[in-house]
Amino acid sequence: MEKYYYFRLYNGRETKIVEFENPVDTNVNVWLRELTSEQRTFYLEHPYATIYEIKNCALTPPYIPPVPSIEELREQAISELDNYSRSSLGNVVDTLAFCDALAGTIYSQSRGIESIYNNDEILSTADNFLIKGKQLRDKYNQTVPLINAATTQDEINSIVESTKQEFDQIIQPVDDLEKHKRDKIREIEVYDISENVNGFFFNGVLLWLDKDTRTGLVNTLNSAVIVGRNVINIWFSGMYITLNIDEARQMLAALEIYATDCYNVTAQHKVDVMALETIEAVDAYDVTIGYPQRPEFNMNGNI
Numbered sequence: 381m382e383k384y385y386y387f388r389l390y391n392g393r394e395t396k397i398v399e400f401e402n403p404v405d406t407n408v409n410v411w412l413r414e415l416t417s418e419q420r421t422f423y424l425e426h427p428y429a430t431i432y433e434i435k436n437c438a439l440t441p442p443y444i445p446p447v448p449s450i451e452e453l454r455e456q457a458i459s460e461l462d463n464y465s466r467s468s469l470g471n472v473v474d475t476l477a478f479c480d481a482l483a484g485t486i487y488s489q490s491r492g493i494e495s496i497y498n499n500d501e502i503l504s505t506a507d508n509f510l511i512k513g514k515q516l517r518d519k520y521n522q523t524v525p526l527i528n529a530a531t532t533q534d535e536i537n538s539i540v541e542s543t544k545q546e547f548d549q550i551i552q553p554v555d556d557l558e559k560h561k562r563d564k565i566r567e568i569e570v571y572d573i574s575e576n577v578n579g580f581f582f583n584g585v586l587l588w589l590d591k592d593t594r595t596g597l598v599n600t601l602n603s604a605v606i607v608g609r610n611v612i613n614i615w616f617s618g619m620y621i622t623l624n625i626d627e628a629r630q631m632l633a634a635l636e637i638y639a640t641d642c643y644n645v646t647a648q649h650k651v652d653v654m655a656l657e658t659i660e661a662v663d664a665y666d667v668t669i670g671y672p673q674r675p676e677f678n679m680n681g682n683i
Contacts, residue, residue: 385420386412387431394431397423398459401467450531457527457536464544465516468551469509503570515550519543560662564653568667572646576668580635580675587616591639594632601628627679638675645670 384403387394389411398412406412415423415434422437423429428448433439448456523543530536571577578588589597597614604612605625612628613620623631649667656662 385415385423387415387435389413394435396431397434399463401463402470450533453533453536454527454530457540458524461520461523461527461540461543461547465520465547468547469513469516507566512550516547519546519550557657557659557662560659561653561656564662564665564667565650568646568649568653571667572642577642577646577671577674580638580677582621582631582677583679589614589616589632589635594635594639597628597632601625601632623679631677631679634675634677638672641672645672 383399383401385397385399386404386406388396388398394413397415404412404414406414418437419434423434426433426439429439520543523539526539527536530539575586575588578590579586580588597612601612609625611622611624613622614628649665649670653662653665656665
């Protein structure tokens with residue numbers, strides 16, 4: 381894999397050489413300056429040359445390659461693992477592309493265009509990034525003290541190589557039963573919050589009220605009765621329906637029962653999946669079955 385080499389700057393002066401798996405934008409990272417092709421070639425041929433020698437692409441005679449100290453070896457190993465973990469995560473999720481996709485999905489409707497990404501894809505990508513990123517960082521944090529306690533280069537090299545293997549395992553985990561169960565549980569949760577479950581029809585229009593909104597509306601209804609009002613407006617993303625108090629109570633009560641029944645189905649699906657004993661059975665499990673039919677209300681209220 382090609383690497384990219386930069387001078388690390390301090391007060392405008394080159395202090396050390398750092399390397400990255402991917403190119404760095406030096407307009408943003410102003411404390412870095414990329415080596416020229418000649419300096420890069422010279423550095424690879426003489427990795428222990430001084431910064432002055434690398435800048436000038438010439439050894440200062442007599443040249444005796446210095447032996448790095450154990451502290452320098454530890455620092456190099458820690459930096460190498462940090463770069464490796466970030467590069468590994470980047471191979472799984474292109475962070476900038478994901479942010480663009482997320483922004484495009486959020487704002488596409490207001491722009492009058494249809495996003496090429498759906499919510500499930502966004503949620504899956506975000507989960508993947510956050511979970512694997514935390515696992516990589518936790519492993520890195522566990523390894524740093526081991527490197528700092530190492531006393532020889534061979535010991536440091538051994539720790540670095542074994543940790544890289546564990547990084548690789550995090551990025552490409554073993555295809556085991558527990559992983560399939562976790563994936564299926566996530567599939568259940570995604571379906572549970574989709575409009576296939578979270579939805580009801582009001583005079584033929586698909587709508588939804590979440591738990592907090594339903595609770596707030598019950599309180600509003602009670603207050604409306606006390607002050608003698610007969611109707612209530614219920615808002616849905618820029619539009620509303622007007623119902624009399626009895627109709628609103630009837631609809632909210634039915635929705636609460638429906639939501640509870642759906643919750644019970646979702647919870648039972650998770651229990652059933654965790655009890656399965658083969659990957660084939662987990663993969664074949666249908667997360668869409670068992671849910672009650674979405675409620676339909678045909679009332680006098682108008683949208």
